[in-house]
Amino acid sequence: MAPKKTIFDGKKHVSPDHPAYKKIDHLKYLKIEPSLFGEDDEDDLGRILLLCAQCGHLVTKASEKIEVFGLHEHSFTNLGYLVEVGCFRNASGCIGTNRISTGYSWFRGYAWQIQVCENCYSQLGWEYISPQESFYGLMFKMLREDDNRPGENPAPDGAALDPPENISK
Numbered sequence: 001m002a003p004k005k006t007i008f009d010g011k012k013h014v015s016p017d018h019p020a021y022k023k024i025d026h027l028k029y030l031k032i033e034p035s036l037f038g039e040d041d042e043d044d045l046g047r048i049l050l051l052c053a054q055c056g057h058l059v060t061k062a063s064e065k066i067e068v069f070g071l072h073e074h075s076f077t078n079l080g081y082l083v084e085v086g087c088f089r090n091a092s093g094c095i096g097t098n099r100i101s102t103g104y105s106w107f108r109g110y111a112w113q114i115q116v117c118e119n120c121y122s123q124l125g126w127e128y129i130s131p132q133e134s135f136y137g138l139m140f141k142m143l144r145e146d147d148n149r150p151g152e153n154p155a156p157d158g159a160a161l162d163p164p165e166n167i168s169k
Contacts, residue, residue: 027145030073030086049146050138052093057119059093059143060136068107068128068135076106085125085137093117094124094136106137 027050048062065072068087075084094115102111110128115136117124125138 027140027143050143051146052117052120052122052124053142053144054122055117055120056144057093057117059117059124059138060088060091062145064088064090066135068137073140074106074137084140086140086143088136088138091115091124091127091136091138093119094127094138096127100129110134 049058050060050062051057052059066087066089068074072087073084074087075082077083095118096113097116098114100111100113105112105128107128110130112126112128114123115125115127115138116122122142123139124142125136127134127136
C-alpha cells in the first residue's frame with residue numbers, strides 16, 4: 001500500500017483535505033501502477049516525455065523519476081500557495097539561473113538553484129544539490145506529457161514540440 005500523500009509546509013504535515021490541495025490529474029505517468037515485471041514499467045515510463053507546459057520543449061522523461069525521502073511527489077506551501085513537485089534524477093531541458101542557495105530548502109541537507117526551461121525561460125522547478133547527490137524537483141503544473149508511442153514521429157532530444165492550445169495556470 002502506498003503511503004498517504006501529505007502536504008508539508010515546513011512545520012507540519014497537512015492533510016489532502018486541506019483547501020489548497022488539488023489533485024494532479026493531467027499527468028498519466030503518476031497513475032501507472034507497478035507491475036510484477038519491472039521492465040514493463042520502464043518501457044511504459046520511457047515512452048512518456050515530460051514537456052514544458054508553456055512551450056512544449058522536452059524537459060525530461062517519466063523514466064527519470066526517483067524517490068527522495070521515500071516519495072516521488074512532494075507538496076509544500078510557499079507564502080500560502082501550494083507547490084507540488086516531482087523528483088527526477090535528470091532534467092536536461094532545464095538550465096539553472098542565479099546562484100545556488102542554502103537557505104530555506106524544502107529538502108533538508110540540500111542547497112537549491114532555480115531551474116527554467118532552456119527554450120522559453122519559464123520556471124519549471126529547482127535543482128537540489130548535496131555533497132553526495134543532486135536531483136530536480138519539477139512543478140507538476142509546469143509540465144505536460146507527450147506519449148511517445150512506436151510508429152509516431154517523436155521530437156529528438158532537446159527539440160520543441162507544438163505548444164498546447166490551452167494551458168491552465
